Amino acid sequence: MKSVAIKGVREFIIKDVPEPQKEEGKVLIKVHKTGICGSDLHYFELGNPVGLVMGHEYAGTVLDNGGREDLKVGDRVTALPISPCGHCEACLSGNIHYCAETWTHGSGLSLDNPGGLAPMLSVRSDMVFKLPDNMSDEEGALVEPTAVGYHAINLADIDVGDDVLVIGAGVIGLMCAMFAKKSGASNVVISETNEARGEAAVKLGVADNWINAKDEKVMNDYLNTFDKVLECCGNSPAVNSAMNLVKAGGKVILVGVSMLPINFNSIQTVMKEITVIGAIAYKKEEFAKCIDMIANKEIEVDKFISKIVTLEDVQSCYEELTSGTSNSIKILVDPNK
Ligand SMILES: NC(=O)c1ccc[n+]([C@@H]2O[C@H](COP(=O)([O-])OP(=O)(O)OC[C@H]3O[C@@H](n4cnc5c(N)ncnc54)[C@H](O)[C@@H]3O)[C@@H](O)[C@H]2O)c1
Ligand SMILES: [Zn+2]
Ligand SMILES: [Zn+2]
Numbered sequence: 001m002k003s004v005a006i007k008g009v010r011e012f013i014i015k016d017v018p019e020p021q022k023e024e025g026k027v028l029i030k031v032h033k034t035g036i037c038g039s040d041l042h043y044f045e046l047g048n049p050v051g052l053v054m055g056h057e058y059a060g061t062v063l064d065n066g067g068r069e070d071l072k073v074g075d076r077v078t079a080l081p082i083s084p085c086g087h088c089e090a091c092l093s094g095n096i097h098y099c100a101e102t103w104t105h106g107s108g109l110s111l112d113n114p115g116g117l118a119p120m121l122s123v124r125s126d127m128v129f130k131l132p133d134n135m136s137d138e139e140g141a142l143v144e145p146t147a148v149g150y151h152a153i154n155l156a157d158i159d160v161g162d163d164v165l166v167i168g169a170g171v172i173g174l175m176c177a178m179f180a181k182k183s184g185a186s187n188v189v190i191s192e193t194n195e196a197r198g199e200a201a202v203k204l205g206v207a208d209n210w211i212n213a214k215d216e217k218v219m220n221d222y223l224n225t226f227d228k229v230l231e232c233c234g235n236s237p238a239v240n241s242a243m244n245l246v247k248a249g250g251k252v253i254l255v256g257v258s259m260l261p262i263n264f265n266s267i268q269t270v271m272k273e274i275t276v277i278g279a280i281a282y283k284k285e286e287f288a289k290c291i292d293m294i295a296n297k298e299i300e301v302d303k304f305i306s307k308i309v310t311l312e313d314v315q316s317c318y319e320e321l322t323s324g325t326s327n328s329i330k331i332l333v334d335p336n337k
Contacts, residue, residue, distance in 0.1 A: 001017060001019050001118055001119050001120060002014055002015070002016060002017075002119070002311055002335075003015055003017045003114060003117060003118035004053065004054075004118070004311050004314045005050075005051050005053050005114075005117075006044065006047060006048070006049065006050055006051065006052045006054070007047075007050065008047040008050065009045070009046070009047030010044055010045060010047065010319070010322075011047065011315070012314055012315045014312065017114075017118070019120050020114075020122035022066065023066055024066055025066055025067060025124065025125055026066040026122045026123060026124060026125055027062055027064070027065055027066045027068060027071060027079075027122070027123055027125045027128045028062070028063040028066065028121075028122050029058075029060040029062060029077060029079075029121050029122070029123060029128075030060050030061050030063050030120055030336075031055075031059075031060040031118065031119055031120060031121055031335050031336075032058075032059055032060045032061065032076075032137040032140075032141075032334065032336070033058065033059050033060075033116075033137045033138055033140070033308065033332045033333070033334055034055040034057065034058040034108075034115070034116030034117060034332065034333045035055075035058070035141045035142065035144070035171075035330055035331070035332050035333075036054075036314075036317060036318065036321060036330070036331045036332075036333065037056065037057055037144075037145065037171075038170045038171070040054045040055075040056075040318075041321055041322050042257065042258075044318045044322065045322060046259060049111055051111055052109075052114075053114035053115050053117050053118055054109075054115050054117055055115030055116030055117040055118070055121075055333070056081030056106060056107055056108035056109050056115050056116070056144065057081070057116070057141050057142065057143075057144040057145055058078060058079070058108075058115070058116035058121070058140075058141050059078045059131060059138075059140025059141045060077065060078075060116075060121075061073075061074055061075065061076050061077070062074060062076075062077055063120070065125070066122075066125045067125065068125040068126075068128065070130075071125075071128065071130065075130055076130070076131040076133075076135075076137070077128050077129060077130055077131060077140075078128075078129055078131060078140045078141070078143050078291075079107060079123045079124075079128045079129065080127040080144070080281075080282075080284065080287055081106045081107040081109055081115070081144065082096065082097070082102045082103065082106050082107075082109075082127065082281060083101055083103070083105035083106055083107075083110075083124065084096035084099035084101055084102050085099055085100075085101040086126075094283055094284070094285075095283065096283065096284060097151075097280050097281040097283065102281070107121065107123045107124070107127070116141075116335065117311065117314060117333060118311075118335055119335045119336050129287065129288060131143075131291065131295075132291070132295040135291070135295050136302065138302050138305055138308075138332060139294050139301060139302050142171075142294070142301040142302065142304065142305070142330065143287065143290050144287075145171045145172060145175060145330075146175055146290040146293075146294065146299070146301050147281075147282035147286050147287045148172055148175065148279075148281065148282060149172060149174075149175025149176045149178065149179050150175070150282065150289065151279055151280075151281065151282040151283070152172075152176050152179075152230055152232075152253050152255045152279040153176060153179035153180060153230075155253055155277050155279050156176075156228045156230060156251060156253045156277075157228075157251075158180055158184060158185050158228060159227070160184035160185075161184065161185075161186045162180075162185045162227040162228055163185070163186065163187045163189075163225060163227050163228075164177075164180040164185040164187065164226060164227065164228045165188075165190075165225070165228075165229045165230070165242075165246070166180065166188065166189070166190050166191075166207070166229075166230045166232060167190075167191050167213070167229065167232055167233055167256075168190075168191075168192065168232035168233035168238060168256065169194075169197040169198055169200065169207075169329075170197070170232065170233075170329070171304050171329055171330045172232045172255055173190060173201070173232035173233075174201060174204065174206050174304055174329065176230040176253075176255065177190055177201060177206040178299060179299075180228070180230070182299070185228075187208050188208050189210065189211060189226070190207040190209075190210040190211070191210070191211045191213040191219075191241060192210055192211075192212065192213060193212070193213045193214050194324055194325060194326070194327075195212065196326070197327070197329070198211070200327065204303055213237070213238070213241060219241060219244070219245070222245050223244055223245060224244075224245070224246070224247050224248065224272070225245055225247065226245055226246050226247060226250060227247055228246075228250060228251050228252075228253070229242045229245060229251070229252045229253070230253045230255055231253065231256050232255045232256050233256040234256025234257045234258040235258060235262070236262050236263045238256060239254065239256075239264045240263075240264050240265060242254075243264055243268040243269055243272075244268060246272065246274055247272070248271075248272040249273055250274060250275070251274070251275045251276075251277065252274055252275070252276045252277070253277050253278075253279050254276065254277070254278050255279045304330045305329070305330050305331075305332055306328035306330060306331055307328060307331055307332075308331075308332045308334050309331060309332070309333055309334070310333070310334060310335075310337040311333065311335050313333070314333060317331050317333075
């Protein structure tokens with residue numbers, strides 16, 4: 001089968017690789033749709049690890065259940081792309097996202113578990129969730145990023161009437177904005193450096209308004225304004241704007257991931273007694289809850305999909321998504337086309 005792997009800095013290679021085989025304890029999946037995530041863009045820019053087959057947001061059908069009796073061939077599924085050990089203190093307390101093993105063998109996140117940028121993959125059976133019949137493959141591929149936003153909002157603990165700022169209108173920021181509104185925030189503002197994405201956030205109905213993070217005057221007008229700020233970019237200017245724009249006594253949730261150290265003016269955090277919380281992934285029950293919310297039409301996530309492309313298009317789509325000016329939001333890959 002064909003699969004797309006990292007070749008070097010900003011470069012992919014399409015390779016013929018052997019199909020994954022049936023294995024006890026692993027579900028073999030025919031991949032229908034795979035999302036490109038903002039975290040994948042970091043790996044693309046670093047060109048590392050070479051050989052990584054990305055794609056940790058996917059939906060497909062079961063080809064072999066690997067011994068998981070409640071799954072049958074043809075069932076539509078998605079999975080948590082993580083590898084918690086199952087027996088440490090974190091795992092036993094339900095906080096699988098704290099487990100030291102969580103990211104070491106992730107699906108689409110590690111060399112030993114290739115992800116959905118290929119027509120088939122094999123994933124730990126205890127991470128697999130069945131998708132309801134009324135849920136599309138596209139929605140199934142969006143469960144994972146939905147769960148990231150849901151977990152961040154649970155940590156933000158939005159109060160009714162809160163003024164909320166979300167920094168960055170990629171899918172993660174849009175999910176956070178959507179859940180902030182649903183949790184009772186009276187005003188949700190998005191800041192963006194990419195005008196097309198700022199405008200899209202308002203058009204999609206998840207933010208009341210957007211501000212241009214490159215406009216210093218506008219950013220100054222909003223100093224010390226927001227009760228809760230969710231940082232969904234993972235860079236120093238974004239983290240600094242979070243500290244500047246949150247109110248004294250407010251809360252900043254860091255969702256953006258940075259491979260490099262972040263520089264920020266810590267005096268703001270001290271003087272304003274800002275509560276800073278990191279947010280990573282989700283609990284299993286949050287993932288399950290997102291499947292329910294999408295299936296019940298409580299939330300609409302397929303509106304974030306801009307286009308569906310082929311494996312051959314992956315290189316150009318990553319270039320587009322790292323250009324800083326793309327008006328695409330979520331790009332899905334259909335590895336069978
Ligand atoms: N914590 C987690 O569990 C988790 C999970 C998934 C993704 N992430 C991270 O969250 C971040 C967002 O993911 P995404 O898929 O939405 O990525 P994305 O790249 O699609 O979106 C990031 C957006 O931030 C904007 N931006 C950059 N600098 C900015 C600034 N200073 N002010 C305002 N906007 C700015 C960009 O224009 C872009 O639209 C990434 O860092 C990703 O790695 C974290
Ligand atoms: Zn992701
Ligand atoms: Zn563990």
